[in-house]
Amino acid sequence: MSSSFDQILVGEEWEETDISLLETLDHVLNRGLVIAGEITIAVADIDLIFVGLNVLVSSVETAQEVLRNRQTDAD
Amino acid sequence: MSRAFYVYCIAESAAAAQLPAASLPAAIEDDAQLEWISVNTLAALVSQVPGETYSEESLADHLTDATWTAIRAMRHETVVEYVAKRTSVIPLRFGTIYLERSGIEQMLTEKSRELEEIIEHLRGREEWGVNVYSDRAVLMSSITSVSPVLRELVERAEQAPPGQSYLMQKKIDALRIDEVRAAVNRIVDQIEARLREQADDGRRLRILKVETTEHGELKAKFAFLVKRSSFEEFRDAAERLAQENQAAGVRLELTGPWPVYNFVNPV
Numbered sequence: 001m002s003s004s005f006d007q008i009l010v011g012e013e014w015e016e017t018d019i020s021l022l023e024t025l026d027h028v029l030n031r032g033l034v035i036a037g038e039i040t041i042a043v044a045d046i047d048l049i050f051v052g053l054n055v056l057v058s059s060v061e062t063a064q065e066v067l068r069n070r071q072t073d074a075d
Numbered sequence: 076m077s078r079a080f081y082v083y084c085i086a087e088s089a090a091a092a093q094l095p096a097a098s099l100p101a102a103i104e105d106d107a108q109l110e111w112i113s114v115n116t117l118a119a120l121v122s123q124v125p126g127e128t129y130s131e132e133s134l135a136d137h138l139t140d141a142t143w144t145a146i147r148a149m150r151h152e153t154v155v156e157y158v159a160k161r162t163s164v165i166p167l168r169f170g171t172i173y174l175e176r177s178g179i180e181q182m183l184t185e186k187s188r189e190l191e192e193i194i195e196h197l198r199g200r201e202e203w204g205v206n207v208y209s210d211r212a213v214l215m216s217s218i219t220s221v222s223p224v225l226r227e228l229v230e231r232a233e234q235a236p237p238g239q240s241y242l243m244q245k246k247i248d249a250l251r252i253d254e255v256r257a258a259v260n261r262i263v264d265q266i267e268a269r270l271r272e273q274a275d276d277g278r279r280l281r282i283l284k285v286e287t288t289e290h291g292e293l294k295a296k297f298a299f300l301v302k303r304s305s306f307e308e309f310r311d312a313a314e315r316l317a318q319e320n321q322a323a324g325v326r327l328e329l330t331g332p333w334p335v336y337n338f339v340n341p342v
Contacts, residue, residue, distance in 0.1 A: 019330050021145070023204070026283060028148040028155075031336035032168035033193070035182060037082065052141030065146075 025053060077126030080173045083109075083154045083166075084120050084334070085183070085190055090162035091118035100157050103150045104128075112176060114183040117190055120158060121179060129172050152334075159334040163198040165190060166334040193339055200275060201306070201332035203299050205313065207266055209259050210291030213324025215251060221323060222254045262325050263295045266316050273309040274299035278337050290326040298337040 081103050086094075091111040099109045102122035111118045127133060137143045148169050155166045173179045183190070219225045225247065232243040271277045280296040287293075301309045310329070317327040 021149075023330060024152055025145060025148050027333060027336045028152045028169045029144075030168075030283075032166040032334075033085075033339040034168050035082070035171055035186070037171040037173050037178070037182075052139070053145060055141060065142075 022053060078123045079126045079129050080112075080121045080176060080179060081124045081129070082119050082121050082171045082173065082179060083151060084158055085165040085167070085194075086118055086120070086158060086162050087194060088113045088116050088118045090164075091120070094158060094161060100153045101150060102154070103147050109154065112179050112183070114180050115187065117183045117187055119179050119183060120154065121173075124172070126174070134170075155334045159201075159332075163194050164334060165193050165197070165339050166336050168336075197300075197335050197338065199303050200300050200335065200338075201303060202335045202337060203274075203301050203306075203309065203332060204328075204330035205266070205270060205297045205299065206293060206328040206330065207263055207295040207297075208288065208290040208292065208326040208328065209262075209294045210324035210326070211255065213291075214255050214258065217322055217324065218251055218254050218258060221258055225250060225254055258323060259294055259325070262320050262323060266320075266327070267295075267297060269312055269316060270297065270299055270309065273305060273312045274301050276300040276338055280337070290328070291324060294325075298333075300335065300338045 083103075088111075091113060094111075096109045096111060099120075102109050104122065104124050107123040109120055109122045112121055128137065151169050155164065158164045159166065173182075214221075219229055228243060228247050228250065232240050232247060235243055267277065267279065277297060277299045280298055282293055282296055299309070313327055313329055317325075320327075
């Protein structure tokens with residue numbers, strides 16, 4: 001993937017890898033401006049969703065599908 | 076079929092005019108395109124979604140499906156990323172839905188001043204994430220050189236007779252754990268303070284779950300608001316911190332640039 005939203009590991013040298021799916025979802029699901037829409041999805045039990053997401057990420061095939069989705073959308 | 080409007084982000088109308096809907100990434104649902112709803116100087120990026128799926132009851136069910144949620148959250152992110160790379164934008168949290176177009180127009184009108192202030196505050200700035208990992212095993216083995224108190228005790232224990240040495244060793248082990256904890260906290264505080272100097276703003280974030288990776292355990296997560304023009308300095312500061320703390324088993328991870336998800340609270 002060539003998204004500029006790359007993760008940079010700082011060590012002896014900087015190396016660039018892709019940001020993990022969970023890191024990205026954490027941003028989108030938890031943060032951002034909250035404006036009272038007529039329906040505002042209360043992702044209330046965020047921890048529960050993350051348990052599900054962990055399962056999802058460990059299920060490689062599904063995770064790849066989601067990542068592909070991200071890539072196609074970015075192109 | 077009833078339709079509702081899903082809102083992704085808010086930008087300036089002038090910037091929105093340069094980003095025609097047809098050039099934008101895919102919307103959250105396959106069967107609809109993104110569109111801008113403009114009122115005076117502000118524009119909201121939206122797409123239509125099926126009212127049945129996005130009703131409150133139905134959503135509660137869908138959200139328990141991690142795949143369903145992940146795909147849509149990624150699309151939300153892709154859209155906001157695309158716009159954030161090109162202009163100053165306010166990212167909305169996943170899942171802001173209006174039933175009528177007029178509701179969005181009303182929101183843009185009523186909150187225009189506040190929204191304009193946020194956009195101005197964010198102009199030319201990006202969000203960078205910093206994750207701090209600690210490899211406990213490395214720190215445990217190097218803590219003696221980091222802590223003078225421990226070093227002295229270890230030396231005395233080596234000289235002491237066996238019985239006394241054993242008791243001293245017990246004390247050293249207990250102290251080692253305390254010193255490791257104190258060292259991690261000290262390093263994390265130092266990282267926060269030094270990176271704040273290079274940033275316009277900083278937040279310490281909640282760690283959702285204890286993550287153990289090849290770099291050790293996640294000890295802290297920060298978000299910093301950084302001017303594009305100051306990014307080199309910010310990155311250099313992070314690199315210096317990473318080098319200084321490498322021997323202590325602490326590793327830094329820099330992620331970004333992100334849309335400014337953590338810095339859009341009303342100013």
